[in-house]
Structures are given as C-alpha cells and as structure tokens.
Amino acid sequence: MTHSDITTSTTTTPGTVLVLGGTGKTGRRVVALLRERGVEVRAASRSGDTPFDWGDPATWGPALSGVSAVYVVGPEGSPSPTPGFVELAVATGVRRLVLLSARGTGTPGYLTDAVGAPHRESEAAVRSSGVVWTILRPGWFAQNFSEGVFLDGVRAGELSLPTGDGSAAFVDADDIAAVAVAALVEDGHDGEVYELSGPRALSVAEMLDEIAKAAGVRAAYVPVTPSAYRAGLEAQGVPAEEAAVWTEAMDPILTSREAPLTDGVRRALGRPPRDMADFARDAAAAGAWA
Template identity: 35%
Template sequence: MSNNQYLVIGATGKTGKRVTDRLRAARKTVKAASRSGNVIFDWNDKSSWPDVLRNVKAMYVTYFPDLAMPGAQDDIRTLCEIARQQKVSHITLLSGRGESEALACERIVASSGMSWTVVRASWFMQNFTEGLFAQFLLDGSVALPVGDVKEPFVDIDDIADIAFDSLLNDKHKNKLCEVTGPELLSFSDVVEAFNQAYHRKAAFHQVSPSLFSENLTRIGVDENAIAMLHYLLTEVLDGRNANLADGVQQALGRAPTSFKTFLQKNRHVFV
C-alpha cells in the first residue's frame, strides 16, 4: 500500500480534533491518533510508533503536554527518524511562542529530511471556552498569577485552517507560520470583554503563584497540569509575546479572528 493516509497525533485535543474534522470533510483517509481510541499513540510508549506511522503521507503533530516539557526534544527527534524511515513526506508541528524548548523542537523538525510546516501559536482563545478558565468565568472569578501583561490570543479555528491546508498544499512547505489574533489583550481585558458580550459580572484578580497552585490543587487539578500552567503564566507570559504576527494573513489571505467574534460564535458555552 502506498503512503496515502493523513495522521493526526493528538486527535482528541483542541486543535487535533479540528484538523481531523477538516480532513474527513475533505474525504481524506485519516489516522486519528491519541492515547485512547482506534489508533493508539502514547508519547511514553515508542514501541507502537512505527505501526502508527506506516502508510502515512503527511502528519499533524501536537505534543502532550507541551513542547517545553523535559524529554520533548528527544521524542520529536525519534518521531522524525521513524517517520523518515516510514517514508512520511511531510510534518506540520504545532509550536508555542516564546519558548526556547519549543524552538529547539522546531529546529529538529526543520532538519528532519521531510518537508515541514511549523505553526507557532500564541495563547488559545479556546482556553476560555474549552478549558479550566471557562469554569472560572462561569463561577465569576478569574484568579491568576498575572498582571497587566498583554497577549495576542489566537482562535484555534484559524490554527486548524492553516494546519489542514499545510497537509494538502505545497505553498506551506518548509515555512514557519507564526500566528496571533489581531489585538493585544490582558486577562483583565478578556474578562471585561466576556462581561460585555454576555452581560455577566465576572471579576479578574491577580494572585500569587503559590495561591494559584493551592487553589488548583484544592479543586483536584493534576500536579503536572499545575506545573505547566505555572510555567506558562509566570515565565512565558512576561511580555515577551506582547506583539502581533501576520501568520494568519500570510497563510490564509484573511485577517485573524477577533476576540469579539470568537465570543459571538461561542455564545452556546455561556448562554
């Protein structure tokens, strides 16, 4: 059998499920791989990787929990080596802005011998509708260890459109696509936009990193997830990413989705 399948690693994740849906809508043969499901892929079990990568033409890769984690570089390097052995032609990697460890993984992909696309993304807007922060908003109190630093939050649907197109369209080959939303917003700005959109009275509070971790521990959040959020909120979110990029415009020929539009299309989450 020739390599004619499209692999999505992390197919149940925020971006992975959207890329999978787009591929299926385009009538492509998809291997939707995750830690549970018909195609099992576990970053901690490399023994199954050759079989998962067999007959794959191109793949979209999201790393769990984050490319900043110890071991990510070795995992990405091994994945690329096996993919090359299996004659995979192309890899699209989801990366993060402002993370030196993620940059190292990007370099591994770029030197893999396959064609590649890196989608380097800012914070997801969907973190406020599909993650822990959504519950904070519903509860009326968003308490985070951040101040007035601004972030160009990006809509995951924009990311998925680019990732999907990169698997099918040669114009994205061997390119870095840095994606952000069209505006810089603080977390306080986000809460205010939420209040205006849905006529709510949620409040934003800056708390210490230790109190933030204690609060998450109390509600049963996994310690690894707490460590990741602590890293992202106290180290990466220090202003280094407080600038806009034009990746969405360059890749898709349109403006990125605004936060106001994002809130409008996600009314079903809160109303």
C-alpha cells in the same frame, strides 16, 4: 488587499494524514477541516480511533502505517520523544510534517526551560528530518476560556490568575487548525515558521468583557501573585512540578510578551486572524458558558 496578502499556494492531493492529539483543541479541528476537504484522516490519541501514546512507542508504527503527512502535537517534558517519532515517521514513508510548537520558542528567555525545551527539541527534529516541514508557533489559545484551563473560573464568575494588567494577542484555535490544514494539503508552506496571534492584544479582564458581551456571563478577573496561584493549584491536587510549569507559563501574559501582533495567519491564509469578539460569539452560541 494588497498583492502581498494573496497566497499563491496550490492544493496538492495528500494520501492519508495522521493527526496526533486528534481529540485535542487543535487536533479535532484539523481532523474536521481535512474531512471537509475529502482527505483521508487518521485521528490518533490515547482515546481516539487510532491508538497512540507518546509513552508507548509500540503504538507509533501502527499509527504511521501508510501515512504520507503528519500533524505533530508533542507532549510536555524533556527530553522530548518527538525526535524518535520523527525518525520513525520518515523511515516509514512520511513526506510532510506540520509541527505545533509555541510562541517564543525561537526567542531566548521567552519561555522557561521547562516549557521551552521540548518545543526546541521538537523543532530541531522536524527541521533536520529531510522532508517537507512547517512549524506553527501560536500564542495563548482563546479556547482556554471556553474549553480549557480557564473555563471553570469563567463559569464560576471569578477567574484568578497571575497575569496582572498584562495582555496577550489570544489566537483562535480555528485559525491554528486552518493554517495546519493549509500546510498539510497545499504547496508553498515548506520551511515556513508561522508565528500565530490574534488581531489585537487584550488583558484577561478585557477577554472576560468580550465573553460577557457575547454570552451575558459576567466573570470577574482577580489578580493574584504567582506564588499564590501556584499554591492554589497545589491545594487543588495539582502536582508541585506541574503547578510550577503552569505558573511560569503565565509570565508571558503578565509581562505582555504575548501582546505583539504577528503575521502568520495572514501569510499562511491570505486573511486576517479571527477577532476575539467573533470567538466569543461563536463559543457562546455553542453553549460554552451556559
């Protein structure tokens, strides 16, 4: 380890931390890690302990009452409600914001407007908030294979996606949560934009190989065209607009724009990101593909 790999952040003592999306992929991990540190946490979601609905601003104020820091996971769709929420949060005394954004948000043409616009609006709101802020830009989550949109295909033994031979440096949600917690409870992350990736780029077929080695579950990757994928989603009852967004979101994998490795995990935590072999081993042990 070189000197530049060593974090110099010092732990601060936050008050109550509000975690939006507290039952989601990253949110529930952030909640768990904060509680391990003895931090008072308020897990907010439509179905969580603290009621919170992006579509119902009347739920925002009660969730923010007495909160000093917020992990912000905004909704899809533009215009984003995040700017209004950030304004209210600062007005009620929040002094620290950690935003979950997305890889490519700062790169013109990386994301389509439908995908990128709400992230850009959210980032602008956090940057101009006047309080301590940190932005996380993770790429595609490894957990999409174990608890997300790809899980059913893996379990069924066939995963059809419009990603061709493209690859992505899939990032473990455990790493995203660890970076978020560091930014929420430590000094030294103010104004940082952490681009988060895993330590190596893999195609979807190679990810399925890692899962097969760890879990003994072999799923075949079946490449399909974007139009066929979109039509398949619509045939399953997915609304046309949502099917289009999902299809467009696959393009950075298809074109390998998600492949380059980034240093956000190391800069924030002083260690390399978790490898996909470790992700697959732990997910298999937890029964993800049983």
